[in-house]
Amino acid sequence: MGAQGFSQSSSNVTPAVAPPTPSRQGGQSQRQNQIGNAGVQEQNQSVPGSPLNSPDTSVCDPAAVHLPSPVAPEGNLGYYAQRHGDFATRYQGCGLAPPTYYIAYGQKYVGRFTNETSSRLTPEGQAWLGRARVNLQVAIENRRAIDPADFDRLEKNDAGFTSFAYGTHADAYWNAGLGELNLFDLSNIGLTPDVRDLMAKDGLIQVADIGTRLLGVWGTDGIDYLAGEGTTAELVDAAYEGYAVVGEGIDEVFGVGTSQRLVEGAEDLGVEAGHLASGAYDVAADVVSSGVGEIDSVMGSGWTESTVDAGREAASDGADYVEEQYNDARDWAEEVWDGFSF
Amino acid sequence: MGSPSERAWRVGGPVPPDFVPMQVVAAPDGSGWLFGWRGGEPLSERQGSILAVSAEGAVSVAWSGPGWVRCASMRGSAGFAVQGRPGPVFTLLAASEGGRWRDVGPIPAGSVTSVLAVDAEEAWLSGAGGLLRYFRGAFTQVSAPGDRDSTRERLFLAGEQVVLATPAGLHLAREGGARWGHRDMEGAHVRALAFPYIAAVREGRVEIGRLEPAFVSWLGVVGGEGDPAALAWAGKAMQLALVPANPRANPGMILVASNPAGGFSTTLLKLPPTEGWIGLSGAKGALALAASRELLQSGPS
Numbered sequence: 075m076g077a078q079g080f081s082q083s084s085s086n087v088t089p090a091v092a093p094p095t096p097s098r099q100g101g102q103s104q105r106q107n108q109i110g111n112a113g114v115q116e117q118n119q120s121v122p123g124s125p126l127n128s129p130d131t132s133v134c135d136p137a138a139v140h141l142p143s144p145v146a147p148e149g150n151l152g153y154y155a156q157r158h159g160d161f162a163t164r165y166q167g168c169g170l171a172p173p174t175y176y177i178a179y180g181q182k183y184v185g186r187f188t189n190e191t192s193s194r195l196t197p198e199g200q201a202w203l204g205r206a207r208v209n210l211q212v213a214i215e216n217r218r219a220i221d222p223a224d225f226d227r228l229e230k231n232d233a234g235f236t237s238f239a240y241g242t243h244a245d246a247y248w249n250a251g252l253g254e255l256n257l258f259d260l261s262n263i264g265l266t267p268d269v270r271d272l273m274a275k276d277g278l279i280q281v282a283d284i285g286t287r288l289l290g291v292w293g294t295d296g297i298d299y300l301a302g303e304g305t306t307a308e309l310v311d312a313a314y315e316g317y318a319v320v321g322e323g324i325d326e327v328f329g330v331g332t333s334q335r336l337v338e339g340a341e342d343l344g345v346e347a348g349h350l351a352s353g354a355y356d357v358a359a360d361v362v363s364s365g366v367g368e369i370d371s372v373m374g375s376g377w378t379e380s381t382v383d384a385g386r387e388a389a390s391d392g393a394d395y396v397e398e399q400y401n402d403a404r405d406w407a408e409e410v411w412d413g414f415s416f
Numbered sequence: 417m418g419s420p421s422e423r424a425w426r427v428g429g430p431v432p433p434d435f436v437p438m439q440v441v442a443a444p445d446g447s448g449w450l451f452g453w454r455g456g457e458p459l460s461e462r463q464g465s466i467l468a469v470s471a472e473g474a475v476s477v478a479w480s481g482p483g484w485v486r487c488a489s490m491r492g493s494a495g496f497a498v499q500g501r502p503g504p505v506f507t508l509l510a511a512s513e514g515g516r517w518r519d520v521g522p523i524p525a526g527s528v529t530s531v532l533a534v535d536a537e538e539a540w541l542s543g544a545g546g547l548l549r550y551f552r553g554a555f556t557q558v559s560a561p562g563d564r565d566s567t568r569e570r571l572f573l574a575g576e577q578v579v580l581a582t583p584a585g586l587h588l589a590r591e592g593g594a595r596w597g598h599r600d601m602e603g604a605h606v607r608a609l610a611f612p613y614i615a616a617v618r619e620g621r622v623e624i625g626r627l628e629p630a631f632v633s634w635l636g637v638v639g640g641e642g643d644p645a646a647l648a649w650a651g652k653a654m655q656l657a658l659v660p661a662n663p664r665a666n667p668g669m670i671l672v673a674s675n676p677a678g679g680f681s682t683t684l685l686k687l688p689p690t691e692g693w694i695g696l697s698g699a700k701g702a703l704a705l706a707a708s709r710e711l712l713q714s715g716p717s
Contacts, residue, residue, distance in 0.1 A: 137563040139544055212457045219459055220484065220504055223527035223544035224566045231567040233643065233661060240663040241688035244707035245436065 134168035141222045142229065147211030149204055151188060154180030157214065161229050173235040180239075184210070191263065199259030202251050209246035214239065423673070423700050428473025429711035435465060437692050437705050441490045444650065444698030446713035447471040450705065451497055452692075453484035459502045466497060468515055469703060473713060479509065479517035487530045491573070494536040496520075496550070498528050508539070508550060523548065524555055532571040532578065540571050540578055540593075547571075547580070549593055558593035572609040574627075581606040601632065608647035608656065615644035615656050622658060624680075638672050638680050645669070645691035653699035656680075663689040671702070685712070 142164070145156045154176040161172035184207055192200050217238065218225040228235050255263065426446070434454050442448040450467040466479040466488075479485075483501035495511035499519075506523040508531075527543030534540065540558075541548040544566045547558040560580050572579045578589040580596075583605045588597040604616035604623065612627040615638075622638040642658030649655070658670035669687040671694075672680045687693045687704055694704035702714040 137565075209457070216457060216459060219502070220486070220500055221527050221529065221544065222504075224529050227544045227565050227567045231565075234567045237643070237659050237663055237689045241690035241693075244688055248707070 134165065136165065136168045136170055136230070139223045139226050140164040142218055142225055144215060144218065145211075147208060147215045149207035149211060151181070151185055153211050154184070164226075165230075170230060171232070173229050173232055173239075175232075175236050175239045179236075180210070187263075195259050195263070196256065199255055199263065202255055202259070202263070205250035206247050206252075209250050210242065213242035213246055217242075423702075423714050424716070425712060425714045426473060427710055428469060428713045429475055429709070431467065431475055431705060431709045431711050432465075433709050435467070435705075435709065436484075438484065438486055439488050439692055440695035440703050440705065441488060441495075442648075442695035442697040442701050442703035443471075444701035444715060445471040446701055446703055446715040448695055448697070448703040449478070449488065449490065449495075450475075450703075451485040451488040454480075459483075464499050466509075466517055469711065469713070471713075471715065473711065475711065478515055481519075485509075486528060489531045489533040489539065491533040491535065494533055496531050496533045496539040498523065498531050498541065500528070508541075510536070520550075521553070527566065529566040530571060532573065534573065534576070534578065540589075542566060542569065542571055542580075547593065551592065556592070558589075560589075560593065561587055561596055561598065568605070570607065570609075572611070574609065574611040579609060581609060604632070608644040610647045610649050610654070613647060613649055613654060615647045617643065622656075624654070624656070636679065639682055642670055646694065646696040648696040648698055648701065650698040655696055655699060655702070657691070657694050657696055659689050659691060669694055669704070673700075 142157075143160050145153055145160065147153065157180075158172045158176040161170075161176075187203055188207070192203055195203065217228070228238060252263075428446075431450070432454055435450070435452055436454070437450050437452040439451040440448065441451070448469050450465075450469060452465060452467075453462045454465050455461045455463045462482075462484050464479075464481045464483045464485045465477065466485055468476050468478040470476075479497075481499060483499055486498045486500045486506070488497035489495060490511070493511065493513075497509040497511075497517065499507040499509055501507070504526070506525060506528045508520040508523050509517045510520045512518050523541060525541065525543050525546065525548055527545055528541050528548075529544065530542050532540045532542075537552050539550045541550065542564070544564065546564050547560055549556045549558050562582055562584055565582075569580060569582045572581060574588070578593070580587040580589070584598075585601045586599040586606060588599070589595075590597060601616060602618070604614075604618035604625070606614045606616045608615040613635075614625045614627060614632070616623050616625060620641060622642060622644060623634055624636055624638060625632045625634045638656065638658070641661035643661065644656055645659050646657040647654065652674075653676070654674045656672040658672060660668070660670055669685045669689060671683045671685050673683075675681055685694070685704060686706055688707055693706075694702065696702050698716075700714055700716050702712070704712040706712060
């Protein structure tokens with residue numbers, strides 16, 4: 075069924091917007107025509123760092139819509155600087171700052187992931203990182219494309235932009251294949267401040283759970299044998315961190331204080347790997363059990379049980395993977411020994 | 417009125433794992449509508465989708481079409497939604513009898529971010545550059561005081577009247593927007609309104625108030641910094657959804673509920689920190705979608 079009786083044409087009701095690449099010529103007269111000289115001066119005087127004699131200030135209208143230009147979302151580290159620069163160009167001299175997210179999160183964390191975390195990841199983990207970088211940028215570009223004028227407004231609302239951007243993280247990470255990563259990639263990726271919230275439900279339960287199970291099964295020698303000297307210490311740290319992170323995550327549904335009990339329980343076990351291995355899982359189990367009533371009251375009866383089961387199932391799968399890796403390494407070692415003549 | 421702990425949450429669904437919500441509208445019993453899209457990230461591959469959710473958690477497809485469903489508003493059985501397609505171009509959809517949706521016609525605007533259903537024949541739309549009124553098949557551009565900012569303004573109904581909440585206060589539409597009344601809000605920026613109650617941000621704090629004939633009766637400060645996304649009430653109880661001011665520190669949506677003994681209780685729901693993933697209705701009615709695509713419903717216990 076079509077619309078009938080439009081009282082105004084489309085062109086009349088479409089908001090006036092500036093072109094994607096703003097022209098800086100003739101802006102002063104346009105601006106003056108809109109609000110007059112007095113208005114321009116009053117506004118310029120109210121904008122810190124906007125000298126009246128600067129030609130840039132003459133074209134600036136913070137309230138106007140200046141359509142953002144597209145930036146190819148190819149996962150490049152320079153993407154966020156380009157988006158930052160696009161805003162800065164559109165609003166040069168306005169006294170408006172680009173969204174803090176571009177540099178404070180996008181450039182900072184994606185750069186950190188790429189420059190620091192990536193080298194610790196398996197090839198699969200590195201591939202995930204590449205896909206996640208693209209997904210994060212595609213989400214921003216799609217938000218721009220579905221309504222460029224609204225995106226312009228959003229960029230000028232720093233808190234709103236931050237919320238929007240954070241809202242894209244879960245899908246960006248998950249759709250990149252987060253759920254298919256192995257234990258060690260999850261340990262490296264999942265313990266970053268951003269991803270760990272997403273992983274609290276199953277991934278980090280897996281990290282913490284597997285960490286203690288591995289130590290119990292293989293001991294420090296086995297772990298170091300498997301993954302290299304010093305791995306045990308890293309794993310202990312990861313287990314502690316994992317428990318803390320899981321606790322923080324489940325605080326939201328288990329009740330404030332759960333994570334503290336979780337961490338304290340782990341710390342009470344001491345720093346020795348054997349103690350951690352023998353007791354930490356029970357501590358976690360006790361804490362989880364004590365939270366069942368609370369979580370069910372929030373999420374519905376049975377939710378906790380299914381969640382814990384899912385976490386344990388994932389942990390079991392992960393342990394199987396590591397065991398397989400260990401067996402491969404042991405077989406290789408035996409072949410090496412067999413190669414020697416005594 | 418019960419305490420927040422008496423809220424009965426349940427998990428509904430399943431919701432398609434590739435569904436991305438852009439607006440959720442809830443009913444008091446936890447039923448409602450999910451408006452959004454499915455498909456791949458290329459905009460040309462998106463398929464707009466409206467999902468109906470029963471009180472028992474059953475999910476059914478009420479409408480699907482090219483693009484995405486940007487926003488929606490329901491009032492009783494009447495409702496409007498906005499379909500977007502690459503361009504962008506926008507189309508108004510209207511709810512019909514039996515929960516079906518029909519294409520009303522193209523929206524003559526380059527930006528549409530929200531719609532407000534007044535009744536089955538009237539809706540208001542706002543975007544980055546202006547306001548539109550739809551009435552009996554015709555769109556009319558409406559001029560309202562101040563510059564339009566789609567991220568800082570919202571449309572509400574106060575009784576039968578349309579209210580535009582801006583940082584400068586509340587503007588009440590008269591004669592279809594030909595005239596506007598203004599109400600100063602003492603520096604408070606009203607972000608959610610469920611007449612006569614309001615949730616506003618004032619000096620960085622979230623405050624609940626009640627509109628009185630000539631003043632605002634401020635009822636209290638809600639703990640936690642954030643941006644009120646939705647407000648609902650029934651009887652003497654109310655609930656409020658907050659987008660956290662710092663999503664890094666508080667990942668998720670903050671759900672605030674009034675306590676019978678006074679004050680408010682807060683719960684952090686593990687939802688993406690944007691308003692498009694939760695809807696509230698009445699004192700306890702809520703419909704939300706988690707990032708894991710678990711459908712969360714609540715209603716009176």
